[in-house]
Amino acid sequence: MDNKIINGKEISNQLQTELRQRWENWAQNHPAALLRPPHLVAVLVGNNPASEAYVGNKAKACAFVGFKSTLLHFETDISQADLLSEIEKLNQRADIDGFIVQLPLPAHIDEQQIISAIHPDKDIDGFHPLNLGKIILGKAQFIPATPLGILELLRVAQIETKGKKVVVVGRSNIVGTPISLLLSRNTAVGNSTVTLCHSHTANLKEETLQADILIAAIGRPLFIKADMVKPGAVVIDVGINSVSDVSQKRGFRLVGDVDFEAVFPIASKITPVPGGVGAMTVTALLLNTWAAFMANQGIKI
Secondary structure (H helix, E strand, C coil), X not given: CCCCECCHHHHHHHHHHHHHHHHHHHHHXXXXXHXXXXXXXXXXXXXXXXXXXXXXXXXXXXXXXXXXEEEEEECCCCXXXXXXXXXXXXXXXXXXXXXXXXCCCCCCCCHHHHHHHCCHHHECCCCCHHHHHHHHCCCCCCCCHHHHHHHHHHHHCCCCCCCCEEEEECCCCCCHHHHHHHHHCCCCCCCCEEEEECCCCCCHHHHXXXXXXXXXXXXXCCCECHHHCCCCCEEEECCCEEEECCCCCCCEEEECCECHHHHCCCCCEECCCCCCHHHHHHHHHHHHHHHHHHHHCCCCC
């Protein structure tokens, strides 16, 4: 593959192989009678095909690295009170290192209330207000999966961030806001000067043209055009969008927030869609599960 491409799938496979080795090394050095594998639980409500596929990928990844995974699948009409009760049961179980509640949830359930009910020490999605707040303090316990995946992509691809101008397009609590904070921190993958842009940013093109590293997370297909990218910039495309394509058997194709074909000749490095940031999200959850497991052993990593 072209060396301009930051291959998320290859990096994800590399990190999962390293994580499997860490677990195997740990298991070899501890008595079997006292040993249990790291345990990740996914809570799924309803029958959203995309969510079911995503949860299935988590289970496969857990099996590869040697972790235990459990799926709790509830009907769409589960009440908020009953779902909160199930979350509290998971909070209390010592054999579970971390769990996620797969989003989106049915309309009758308050997502923020559900997220806030997850104990911060088991919140491997990193969405609890306390865990998001720790990012601001530079003391992150669990980083949300997509921002963590971006950091790992930059680290493994050896993209220099220190002193660089980063422009993030998109301000969601899941991606844009946390990654802008993380890259501004005094960390190995950080020390950047970050501008956070969004749909109301005036003169957006002027902002993106200043970026040494441009992160597109606005959720609009092919939004970032060639004339918005500085020559030699590193472009990280977070978007995963379906667009109609009659030439495809399924009638659509997946594209990012970046017009890949137009931007590719200009960028020094770029992530593809699919096979870029999206490939890293499950691996990031496994990294957080490992961190939670080690914390339960009294070890901070």
